Amino acid sequence: MKKMEVYGLETIPIVKEGDNIAKLIIEAAKKENVGIQDNDIIVIAQTIVSRSEGRIVNLKDIEPSPFAKILANETRKDPRLVEVILRESKGIVRMGGHHLIMETRHGFVCANSGVDRSNVPGEETVSLLPLDPDASARKIRDEIRRLTGKEVAVIISDTFGRPLREGAVGVAIGVAGIDPLYDMRGRKDLFGYVLETTLVAIADELASAAELVMGESNEGIPVVVIRGFKYPKGEYSIQKLLRPVEKDLFR
């Protein structure tokens, strides 16, 4: 029997700007008898990373541009929210109904450039994705190493909708210490047939596994520790998971 364990930490306090997330994770993991071990994968919800980095905007401070007002009218959104969405983007990938599917400055394709109203204090505030989620993940991973001596992988996760299938799923938006794309080419299957092309997006699968425990409303569980999954280590960027436009049959 092969076993993987997924622990949701329930005692992480509400994160404020400037908080040391690594420290909060270590304390909660200790208090909840989970601890931090070598080779753990720590999945962290984007919202708390954004909050700790001050990536919060008050819509009262936003003056919408003429184009933001046009789009707001089309999609029946708050023009100030649309303005923030546009500022976080490289361009619009799809529009339709109430939907604005954007390409973020990082290259993620998602609704509203990842600008989110939930899990942010105040009625008029929204959270933005971290400026550089790989760097955010590395910083937390390095700080966990410094404080505990343990070598872990860190994944920053978010919940994205997707083409073709209904329902959002947990995805990785930043990684440290793990190859997000597991290359199984050249491996053999049960009957000795060599697998042709099997690249598995393990960082997204780990984020999805974590999301089940977090719940979308977070239920106070913004951090998940995954233990028992053997992953390919090393320094990689989440960019490996973003398919270039020219290679995508659906762009």
Add this chain to the structure above:
Amino acid sequence: MKKMEVYGLETIPIVKEGDNIAKLIIEAAKKENVGIQDNDIIVIAQTIVSRSEGRIVNLKDIEPSPFAKILANETRKDPRLVEVILRESKGIVRMGGHHLIMETRHGFVCANSGVDRSNVPGEETVSLLPLDPDASARKIRDEIRRLTGKEVAVIISDTFGRPLREGAVGVAIGVAGIDPLYDMRGRKDLFGYVLETTLVAIADELASAAELVMGESNEGIPVVVIRGFKYPKGEYSIQKLLRPVEKDLFR
């Protein structure tokens, strides 16, 4: 601390046509001290379901049509394989390079209509998706209930590529006893803000979690038991996860 456990069963024998998969799962779970408990979610790789149902084709028996030969030439595939792919489909969604992205008879959008060369015995044999994966899942769920008295959910899983992001991920292609789409609308977030629209594709997330333990080459692990995740119960179809063409901004 909230805990979810993911157990990969390593002693499932190689499945042949007519095998009782429920019985094989129960025996392996017992032998490996995992057991079957009420509310377990049992994720089963499509390949063994297809094999047990005789959904295997020998390419030697296939005469490719003229159109299959044209497509085979375009995509540099075996014309007999392309013939099987066409017979399993409703239509072609995208073509490009070596890729044939098809809509299967069930409505899944995936490469090669899910026709797969790996984990099938014989160099000239391929596996097809189950004819009705929901029915396959229900049959196994019912048989587990009959043999053990336990009430479980069953998910038949496969590994699909997807638009926008690199790498395949585990997805659900059939379900029994679980709502594949978790509706969190009306719930409140950490700060009391009511979540607008959050439908989470939990069946896909569970399939992704399972896939991590299965590994794509299966490594002899075609069945995973997930324990500790509280899911919405009831009778649903995987069709709930398939977005209608007319509502899809990427079709």
